[in-house]
Amino acid sequence: xxxxxxxxxQYVDTDLPPETLGQRMTMAGLEAEQLTRIGAEWDKVYVGxxxxxxxxxxxxxxxxxxxxxxxxxxxxxTGAPNIAEGQKVALALAGARLIDAYSxxxxxxxxxxxxxxxxxxxxxxxxxxxxGISEEHEGILILDxxxxxxxxxxxxxxDTVIEFEITPNLVHAFSILGIAREAAAITGANxxxxxxxxxxxVSQSHTLVRIDAPDLCRRYHxxxxxxxxxxxxxxxxxxxxxxxxxxxxxxxVDITNYVMLELGQPLHAFDLAFMEGETIxxxxxxxxxxxxxxxxxxxxxxxxxLLICDxxxxxxxxxxxxxxxxxxxxxxxxxxxEAATFDMVNIRQTARAQKLQTDxxxxxxxxxxxxxxxxxxxxAAQLILELCPGASIRTMQDxxxxxxxxxxxxxxxxxxxxLLGMTVEPDxxxxxxxxxxxxxxxxxxxxxxxxxxxSWRTDVTIREDVIEEIARIVGYEQLPATLITxxxxxxxxxxxxxxxxxxxxxLVAAGGYEGRGYITVSEADIEQWGLxxxxxxxxxxxxxxxxRLRNAIPAEDDVLRPSIIPGLAKAVVENLKHxxxxxxxxxxxxxxxTDPNLLPNEPSxxxxxxxxxxxxxxxxxxxxxxVDQLDYFDAKGMVDALLEQFGMSDVTWQPLKHPALHPGRSxxxxxxxxxxxxxxxxxxxxxxxxxxxxxxxxxxxxxxERLLELSAHGKxxxxxxxxxxxxxxxxxxxxxxxxxxxxxQDTLRQNAGPLLTxxxxxxxxxxxxxxxxxxxxxxxxxxxxxxxxxxxxxLGKVRKRIERGIQTKVNGSLRA
Amino acid sequence: FxxxxxxxxxxxxxxxxHTGWLEMGGAGMVHPNVLRSVGYDPDEVSGFAFGxxxxxxxxxxxxxxxxxxxxxxxxRFLRDFAHAVS
Numbered sequence: 093x094x095x096x097x098x099x100x101x102q103y104v105d106t107d108l109p110p111e112t113l114g115q116r117m118t119m120a121g122l123e124a125e126q127l128t129r130i131g132a133e134w135d136k137v138y139v140g141x142x143x144x145x146x147x148x149x150x151x152x153x154x155x156x157x158x159x160x161x162x163x164x165x166x167x168x169x170t171g172a173p174n175i176a177e178g179q180k181v182a183l184a185l186a187g188a189r190l191i192d193a194y195s196x197x198x199x200x201x202x203x204x205x206x207x208x209x210x211x212x213x214x215x216x217x218x219x220x221x222x223x224g225i226s227e228e229h230e231g232i233l234i235l236d237x238x239x240x241x242x243x244x245x246x247x248x249x250x251d252t253v254i255e256f257e258i259t260p261n262l263v264h265a266f267s268i269l270g271i272a273r274e275a276a277a278i279t280g281a282n283x284x285x286x287x288x289x290x291x292x293x294v295s296q297s298h299t300l301v302r303i304d305a306p307d308l309c310r311r312y313h314x315x316x317x318x319x320x321x322x323x324x325x326x327x328x329x330x331x332x333x334x335x336x337x338x339x340x341x342x343x344x345v346d347i348t349n350y351v352m353l354e355l356g357q358p359l360h361a362f363d364l365a366f367m368e369g370e371t372i373x374x375x376x377x378x379x380x381x382x383x384x385x386x387x388x389x390x391x392x393x394x395x396x397x398l399l400i401c402d403x404x405x406x407x408x409x410x411x412x413x414x415x416x417x418x419x420x421x422x423x424x425x426x427x428x429x430e431a432a433t434f435d436m437v438n439i440r441q442t443a444r445a446q447k448l449q450t451d452x453x454x455x456x457x458x459x460x461x462x463x464x465x466x467x468x469x470x471x472a473a474q475l476i477l478e479l480c481p482g483a484s485i486r487t488m489q490d491x492x493x494x495x496x497x498x499x500x501x502x503x504x505x506x507x508x509x510x511l512l513g514m515t516v517e518p519d520x521x522x523x524x525x526x527x528x529x530x531x532x533x534x535x536x537x538x539x540x541x542x543x544x545x546x547s548w549r550t551d552v553t554i555r556e557d558v559i560e561e562i563a564r565i566v567g568y569e570q571l572p573a574t575l576i577t578x579x580x581x582x583x584x585x586x587x588x589x590x591x592x593x594x595x596x597x598x599l600v601a602a603g604g605y606e607g608r609g610y611i612t613v614s615e616a617d618i619e620q621w622g623l624x625x626x627x628x629x630x631x632x633x634x635x636x637x638x639x640r641l642r643n644a645i646p647a648e649d650d651v652l653r654p655s656i657i658p659g660l661a662k663a664v665v666e667n668l669k670h671x672x673x674x675x676x677x678x679x680x681x682x683x684x685x686t687d688p689n690l691l692p693n694e695p696s697x698x699x700x701x702x703x704x705x706x707x708x709x710x711x712x713x714x715x716x717x718x719v720d721q722l723d724y725f726d727a728k729g730m731v732d733a734l735l736e737q738f739g740m741s742d743v744t745w746q747p748l749k750h751p752a753l754h755p756g757r758s759x760x761x762x763x764x765x766x767x768x769x770x771x772x773x774x775x776x777x778x779x780x781x782x783x784x785x786x787x788x789x790x791x792x793x794x795x796x797e798r799l800l801e802l803s804a805h806g807k808x809x810x811x812x813x814x815x816x817x818x819x820x821x822x823x824x825x826x827x828x829x830x831x832x833x834x835x836x837q838d839t840l841r842q843n844a845g846p847l848l849t850x851x852x853x854x855x856x857x858x859x860x861x862x863x864x865x866x867x868x869x870x871x872x873x874x875x876x877x878x879x880x881x882x883x884x885x886x887l888g889k890v891r892k893r894i895e896r897g898i899q900t901k902v903n904g905s906l907r908a
Numbered sequence: 909f910x911x912x913x914x915x916x917x918x919x920x921x922x923x924x925x926h927t928g929w930l931e932m933g934g935a936g937m938v939h940p941n942v943l944r945s946v947g948y949d950p951d952e953v954s955g956f957a958f959g960x961x962x963x964x965x966x967x968x969x970x971x972x973x974x975x976x977x978x979x980x981x982x983x984r985f986l987r988d989f990a991h992a993v994s
Contacts, residue, residue: 125927605981605986605987606986608979660981663982667982667983670984
């Protein structure tokens with residue numbers, strides 16, 4: 093809300109400059125967001141008086157004005173239609189910087205004396221636009237007749253506008269008077285409330301107002317005024333409105349806006365000539381009811397909106413905007429003034445549904461003090477009587493069946509100290525609460541303080557609210573900084589968090605960079621990665637429907653990710669644009685739907701994505717001729733390391749068919765008959781769709797939650813350090829190409845027996861020395877006995893056993 | 909509570925919306941209704957709570973001027989944080 097400093101000072105006697113005042117208010121909870129200086133550039137502009145006006149000898153539309161401003165007296169040539177002798181005007185001398193009135197954008201020009209049609213003009217009489225006050229440029233700015241001649245305009249009309257942020261809980265500060273009250277309480281300055289005229293002598297009607305929706309309208313105050321005349325407002329009102337950012341329209345409309353800004357109560361004036369019947373009716377709208385608001389838009393209502401109506405038709409959308417059919421026009425002579433308290437929720441809903449947020453609805457939506465309606469209406473009526481000498485109040489009615497009871501709150505003074513952590517003496521509490529108008533009463537014997545909350549503080553309901561008021565006025569910066577003393581409870585580490593850390597450290601050591609992606613994906617991503625029809629990656633989606641968000645931002649990303657890979661893959665693609673090698677991993681949550689009425693499961697998951705050049709340019713690869721690409725085996729290596737970290741020896745690797753992965757180059761990792769992860773290369777079609785034609789793109793995903801659960805169960809048996817040397821033997825196993833290496837490995841292990849302490853595959857050969865359709869897998873096996881040195885004979889027997897097993901299980905043979 | 913914007917040292921920039929201040933988060937005493945609803949007697953106990961914007965804090969600590977950097981996963985950006993692995 094824009095608060096002009098000059099206007100504010102009418103209600104509070106502060107001598108703090110605007111910047112300092114804004115700063116003090118900010119520290120007390122009312123943030124001064126911006127200060128704008130009106131008139132900062134009005135150097136060489138003065139208040140002048142038009143002494144004489146004569147016709148320009150050579151131009152019909154121009155006149156010569158003889159203007160005096162203190163010691164300055166000059167002739168000005170002007171085409172302004174409204175200039176006249178005796179006026180007080182804003183005179184700009186040569187050298188003044190003014191806004192170019194004929195430019196669409198903000199441009200400044202320095203005034204230079206010059207000849208206009210043969211007559212020398214030494215200065216200029218300014219319009220509002222040239223001074224930057226408003227867009228008005230039809231005529232010159234005319235000042236009040238008591239403007240001090242010769243005074244710099246900046247002294248007379250200059251102002252600083254402080255923009256305060258009014259948060260929803262501060263509705264009591266949503267007015268000039270409200271800000272003044274705050275300023276007075278915070279600085280201790282004297283407050284001057286506006287005088288409100290007493291209307292008790294006015295004749296009261298009992299039939300003027302009828303509230304048919306009492307739950308939505310707590311109070312309706314109506315005053316009928318006759319003998320009004322629509323004219324332009326006096327300049328003091330127009331200027332104050334303008335400074336506050338509201339355009340001046342005419343005296344009647346301006347008065348309603350003025351009082352709204354001043355006291356915070358929106359008002360409305362209806363032209364009585366258009367009102368049919370003798371009663372104003374407040375009711376709910378029917379479904380489909382139509383109504384044309386002041387902005388000339390016809391609106392269809394959905395039912396339940398609060399309407400102000402006469403005997404026949406609606407005349408106003410309560411709390412939001414009046415109707416075209418009853419608006420004040422130039423010929424208005426009698427009007428009905430409305431000041432009411434409407435239900436905040438209803439008004440807010442209507443304003444939103446109609447996409448019509450107004451100054452009025454903004455105030456009603458925050459919940460107004462019902463006492464305000466009576467005060468504001470009286471103030472408005474008073475201003476009308478002042479501005480329209482022929483006006484008089486015909487009648488009025490105030491329907492206010494249920495005024496709020498005064499709220500008293502009592503608390504122990506010691507509680508203030510214990511809650512705030514600083515000592516505030518009861519005297520200071522009383523002083524502060526007094527400045528806030530809480531009428532404090534201190535009972536020293538019982539150590540209690542009782543306050544009566546003023547009606548405009550709808551936000552203060554419990555004793556903690558009162559204590560907060562004390563704190564913010566005394567000043568939060570006064571609170572001492574202390575540390576917690578005493579013992580804190582023992583921290584129990586979350587095992588999942590610890591597991592995630594281990595994974596992170598391991599993958600970083602393996603050369604990965606940790607990414608953190610968004611948890612939402614789009615339907616297109618789901619399609620691309622075959623996550624719906626093809627099932628999940630690390631997690632099966634068979635019984636886990638996708639979880640969707642309502643009101644997703646952006647709208648397309650409305651699926652909670654069932655896998656980390658799609659998002660991580662995008663990051664890899666982006667990075668490949670400027671990096672030769674990309675190794676990314678992410679540890680995060682994926683979302684697997686359960687019952688439509690229950691929350692989804694969110695297991696911790698690790699995603700790995702690798703693409704690009706494997707070997708870095710280094711001493712061993714000074715001239716890399718064949719650029720090796722990161723592939724399935726690199727991803728598998730990382731996963732192997734992870735599985736070993738978690739002591740997972742009991743897993744099997746099984747071929748995997750998934751629409752997004754390369755057949756033949758993808759596996760699922762199975763433990764206890766359940767998939768706990770996958771490793772694979774992305775299907776070339778998918779890679780191509782991602783813009784990675786010909787790039788081998790390896791991914792892996794593990795269910796970290798499950799991994800953690802299983803790792804607790806398998807305790808690795810302690811292997812004593814061997815006292816006898818191990819023996820290494822190579823086995824080249826020839827099998828059909830279709831046979832899985834995992835099967836060969838399992839067969840070897842089973843047949844090698846307990847002496848086997850290590851096995852590593854070091855070659856896969858398909859070529860000239862092998863029969864077509866077959867491949868040779870080479871393994872180096874390590875045998876160790878705990879208590880003896882191994883003999884050839886013993887190892888020979890093992891070799892024979894392995895050979896038989898290979899033949900039986902995988903139809904393979906040992907190459908010599 | 910707000911801190912001096914570390915990107916512009918309080919002079920005003922795009923990050924702090926030209927105010928020189930960046931809000932880090934909200935903090936305060938727990939409302940008695942909240943204490944009551946979890947079974948505490950507000951006459952016996954009081955509590956305080958604060959919520960900090962982790963991204964904002966990282967921006968201030970490391971001088972990152974665009975919050976989207978944390979979601980882009982650009983290796984050129986991630987590389988700078990290699991020292992921060994824990």
